[in-house]
Amino acid sequence: MSGKQPAERWHEMKEKRHALGLALTFGLLKLLPPVAVRAIAFPVGFFYWLFGSKTRAVSKAYLRRVNATRAERGMPPVKISTLRHVLSFAIALTEKLEVWAGTFSFRQIHFQDDDIGDLVQNLENGRGVMLFIAHLGNSELLRGLANAHETGVTKPFVVNSIVDMHVTAGFNALLKKVNADATLNVINASDITPDTMLMLQEKVARGEMVVIAGDRTSANTQNRVVTQDFLGEPAPFAYGAYLLCALLDVPTYFVFGLRQKDVSLAPQYDFYARKNPVSFGCGRKEREERIRQTIAAFAHELEEHCLQHPYQWYNFFDFWATA
Numbered sequence: 001m002s003g004k005q006p007a008e009r010w011h012e013m014k015e016k017r018h019a020l021g022l023a024l025t026f027g028l029l030k031l032l033p034p035v036a037v038r039a040i041a042f043p044v045g046f047f048y049w050l051f052g053s054k055t056r057a058v059s060k061a062y063l064r065r066v067n068a069t070r071a072e073r074g075m076p077p078v079k080i081s082t083l084r085h086v087l088s089f090a091i092a093l094t095e096k097l098e099v100w101a102g103t104f105s106f107r108q109i110h111f112q113d114d115d116i117g118d119l120v121q122n123l124e125n126g127r128g129v130m131l132f133i134a135h136l137g138n139s140e141l142l143r144g145l146a147n148a149h150e151t152g153v154t155k156p157f158v159v160n161s162i163v164d165m166h167v168t169a170g171f172n173a174l175l176k177k178v179n180a181d182a183t184l185n186v187i188n189a190s191d192i193t194p195d196t197m198l199m200l201q202e203k204v205a206r207g208e209m210v211v212i213a214g215d216r217t218s219a220n221t222q223n224r225v226v227t228q229d230f231l232g233e234p235a236p237f238a239y240g241a242y243l244l245c246a247l248l249d250v251p252t253y254f255v256f257g258l259r260q261k262d263v264s265l266a267p268q269y270d271f272y273a274r275k276n277p278v279s280f281g282c283g284r285k286e287r288e289e290r291i292r293q294t295i296a297a298f299a300h301e302l303e304e305h306c307l308q309h310p311y312q313w314y315n316f317f318d319f320w321a322t323a
Contacts (some may be wrong), residue, residue, distance in 0.1 A: 034103050038094050038265050045090030049083050055316050056082045062319075065231040066310040069303070072232070078310055088262045088311040092138055095267060099144035106145060108268050115253060115275040122251050123153045128204025130245055130252045132214035132276075134302050136313045141257035141269060142211065158208040160185045160200070162192075162244075164216070192240065197247060204250045212241050214254070214298045215315065226292060228299045231306065235320045237299065242291045245276070252276040252294070254301045262311040274301050 032040075049056065059082040067077040098104035122129050133139040145151045146159045163186055187196065189212070200210060217225055217238045225236035245252050253273050260268045278293045306313050 030101075034094075034098050035265055037098075038091060041090040041094045042087060045087040046083070048090065049086040052086070055086065058316055058318055059085045062231075062313070062315075063310060065233065066306060069231050070307055073307075075307065081311075084262060085311045088259075089314050089316070091259075091263055091267070092312070092314060095138055096140045099138070099140045104144065109141060109145070109257070109271050110269065111271050112273075114273055116271070116273040118251070118275055119253050119255075119273050120152045123151070123157050123207065123209070124155065126155075126207035128207050128209065128248075128250045130204070130210045130212070130248055130250050132241070132245075132252065132254045132298055133211060134213060134215040134254075134256060134305075134313075135315050136215070136302065136305055137256055137258040137309065138269065139213070139257065141271065142255055146209070158185055158203070158206075160187060160203055160208060160210050162187045162189050162210065162212040162241075164189045189240070192244070197244075200244070200248060204248055210244075210248065210250075212244065214238075214241055214295075215302055215319075226295050228292075228295050230299045230303055230320075233320050235299070237295045239291070242294050242298075245294060246280045246287050246291055249280040254298050256301075256305050258305060258309050258312055262309065272305070 060080060063078065063080045063082070063085065067080070070077055095104060119129060131142065133142065143159050143161065146157065187200075204210060214237065217236050224239045226239050226242070227234045228237050229235070253275050255274075256272045257269050258272070260270060276294055277297055278290050280287060280290055282290060
């Protein structure tokens with residue numbers, strides 16, 4: 001097939017390989033200790049890198065953007081190592097399943113002196129919240145923390161994850177095997193209707209949490225994006241995710257779980273939570289501007305973490321292609 005492959009097709013292919021890798025990892029976790037499975041992730045990641053020419057090309061282009069932005073800020077460059085990038089991804093796959101399989105020690109997570117206290121207090125008071133995560137680091141940590149009751153909130157709370165079921169069906173089927181309750185609160189991003197909105201509003205009114213990725217577009221959202229500067233170039237951010245934030249009008253946070261070392265057999269994580277500085281509860285005209293401000297705020301937080309941990313952003317497709 002000649003011509004340029006659409007960005008969303010690479011996205012879907014990556015997600016399907018992602019789910020296959022997770023299925024294999026979970027099988028190994030049932031047989032071997034976690035540290036052994038992490039060690040196996042190295043040769044698996046190497047072969048993924050060796051035969052993934054598209055992955056190498058996209059990784060290199062992304063890391064070059066990182067270095068260009070670091071240079072503008074007077075920061076030293078990082079090594080353009082697509083292998084290290086992919087090995088970091090392989091380790092992340094392992095740790096995602098460790099969280100759900102219950103073999104990940106949450107003593108390995110270190111909370112920061114940021115807005116985590118405000119987030120915990122809202123949940124403790126029974127107030128619903130919305131969280132924007134990213135394909136940076138380990139986005140499963142938060143949901144795993146909630147299931148393990150390790151968030152510091154004394155009362156249980158429900159986590160509702162909004163995902164693209166079309167490209168993550170394999171992953172969600174696998175989570176159901178690992179944790180029978182994991183997919184009960186998964187909402188298909190492609191099926192958000194007025195009825196879904198009413199359901200979500202009822203959920204946050206009950207003190208539940210809504211989680212959505214802020215750095216992902218799909219085949220269904222290519223024409224509904226807001227262009228925002230990210231790592232020096234215009235990039236597309238899905239409008240629908242941020243419109244949902246505006247309509248729910250609850251405290252919103254940008255959260256990230258980042259490995260202290262990109263590649264390690266004994267990982268330690270730093271957990272970050274930053275409250276969205278933009279509030280809603282305004283007229284429709286003003287709402288559109290505040291949505292754009294929220295996207296800009298999220299993109300800024302994501303960029304800052306990518307500059308510090310460039311090998312932990314796992315969007316292995318051309319994120320800027322459809323801007």
